[in-house]
Amino acid sequence: MNTSALKQHPFFISCPRNLEPLLLAELRELGIEGGNAEYLGVTVPLSQEDVYRVVYGSRLASRVLRPLGSFECYSSEELYSNAYAFNWSQLIQFGQTFKITATVSDSGITHSHYAALKLKDAIVDSLRDQYGERPNVDRDDPDIRIDLFLRRDQATISLYYSNGVLHRRGYRKQAVEAPIKENLAAALLRFSGWDKKQKLYDFFCGSGTLLLEAAMMATNTPAGFFRDVQGFETLPDFDAEVWEKVKSEMDSQIVPLPQDLIFGSDIDAKSIAAFRTNLLETPFADSIHLERSDFNQLKGPFEDAVVVTNPPYGVRLEQGEDAILHKLYESFGRFLKTQCPGGKACMVIPDEGLEKEIWFKPAKRLFFDNGGLEVHASLYTIRKDG
Numbered sequence: 007m008n009t010s011a012l013k014q015h016p017f018f019i020s021c022p023r024n025l026e027p028l029l030l031a032e033l034r035e036l037g038i039e040g041g042n043a044e045y046l047g048v049t050v051p052l053s054q055e056d057v058y059r060v061v062y063g064s065r066l067a068s069r070v071l072r073p074l075g076s077f078e079c080y081s082s083e084e085l086y087s088n089a090y091a092f093n094w095s096q097l098i099q100f101g102q103t104f105k106i107t108a109t110v111s112d113s114g115i116t117h118s119h120y121a122a123l124k125l126k127d128a129i130v131d132s133l134r135d136q137y138g139e140r141p142n143v144d145r146d147d148p149d150i151r152i153d154l155f156l157r158r159d160q161a162t163i164s165l166y167y168s169n170g171v172l173h174r175r176g177y178r179k180q181a182v183e184a185p186i187k188e189n190l191a192a193a194l195l196r197f198s199g200w201d202k203k204q205k206l207y208d209f210f211c212g213s214g215t216l217l218l219e220a221a222m223m224a225t226n227t228p229a230g231f232f233r234d235v236q237g238f239e240t241l242p243d244f245d246a247e248v249w250e251k252v253k254s255e256m257d258s259q260i261v262p263l264p265q266d267l268i269f270g271s272d273i274d275a276k277s278i279a280a281f282r283t284n285l286l287e288t289p290f291a292d293s294i295h296l297e298r299s300d301f302n303q304l305k306g307p308f309e310d311a312v313v314v315t316n317p318p319y320g321v322r323l324e325q326g327e328d329a330i331l332h333k334l335y336e337s338f339g340r341f342l343k344t345q346c347p348g349g350k351a352c353m354v355i356p357d358e359g360l361e362k363e364i365w366f367k368p369a370k371r372l373f374f375d376n377g378g379l380e381v382h383a384s385l386y387t388i389r390k391d392g
């Protein structure tokens with residue numbers, strides 16, 4: 007191994023809001039020491055080997071970024087001149103394509119799209135002046151991804167080591183309405199305390215995100231296992247030998263999925279069909295039990311089980327739909343109490359009103375954003391004696 011692979015650099019690993027402590031705990035399990043949980047992510051020094059382990063192994067991270075530089079930035083001229091001065095040819099080789107993402111808040115520059123455009127102009131002009139030819143932007147499959155984070159007039163430009171956002175695992179070929187993001191699903195499984203040996207149920211499984219994440223966890227399948235590319239392969243510092251070592255070490259931990267561990271059901275035939283399609287992308291097709299059913303029709307008891315689920319919720323509900331939703335949560339509360347004694351349930355709940363229908367008091371709650379809505383997950387302990 008090349009010794010530069012051991013040298014550490016500061017990284018920012020982003021994640022959804024309120025998942026920062028869970029991400030830090032996950033990084034420890036991946037063998038990463040140090041680092042601090044901050045707003046929307048963890049700042050941590052990583053070696054090349056660590057970076058590959060995090061990109062390939064983290065189930066909770068959204069993006070893995072290496073900050074290239076920070077500067078005060080009150081105007082688009084300042085953004086352009088600071089970015090132009092950077093040595094881009096060190097990062098973007100002749101003929102490579104790139105893409106910019108930008109987030110802007112509380113700053114003189116108010117539009118992220120405009121900020122991204124200014125940064126793109128600076129990079130294009132700087133490289134054209136060095137190479138004599140302008141590089142191309144590729145929005146879908148760039149070689150290099152650059153991120154701009156502008157907050158309170160402080161700009162940070164970073165280089166992606168992940169292939170865009172990490173919640174794209176590569177197994178989702180068909181989605182249904184309102185699928186949960188894969189990294190949120192993984193966070194809920196961790197939050198539920200599921201030990202990977204207890205039977206796990208999702209009675210509103212939709213396209214199966216929670217259960218596919220559970221299967222990956224139970225089998226030690228790395229989060230990036232089904233992805234065609236990880237994102238760091240086109241970077242100038244890519245070290246194929248180190249990547250090969252990390253991948254073979256992590257892949258060697260994979261074990262088969264036990265039968266009778268993971269169960270899913272959903273009332274909707276299209277959702278079950280989408281789940282089956284997604285399952286075929288994985289080796290779990292014969293081991294996850296799947297049934298099309300209204301939860302009310304299921305015959306328990308499902309004793310000592312862990313239920314992790316994301317029931318339907320509505321945004322801008324039509325008249326009457328709100329009452330239907332309340333009824334559904336109320337019946338599901340009764341179902342948990344009567345059919346799942348001695349177990350635990352972790353449920354995504356869109357608002358306090360619906361939570362009241364469940365009867366039990368949650369032991370813990372985790373607030374997060376799901377598809378632009380603030381929701382929370384509640385964790386219930388279901389007593390055997392009702």
Ligand SMILES: C[S@@+](CC[C@H](N)C(=O)[O-])C[C@H]1O[C@@H](n2cnc3c(N)ncnc32)[C@H](O)[C@@H]1O
Nearest residue numbers: 185186210212213215272273274300301316318
């Ligand atoms: C928010 S979606 C779940 C999405 C899923 N977590 C995913 O990632 O694809 C809610 C699901 O509940 C299902 N559903 C609604 N009413 C149901 C009922 N009475 N019994 C079982 N499933 C139901 C819907 O068909 C839908 O797939």
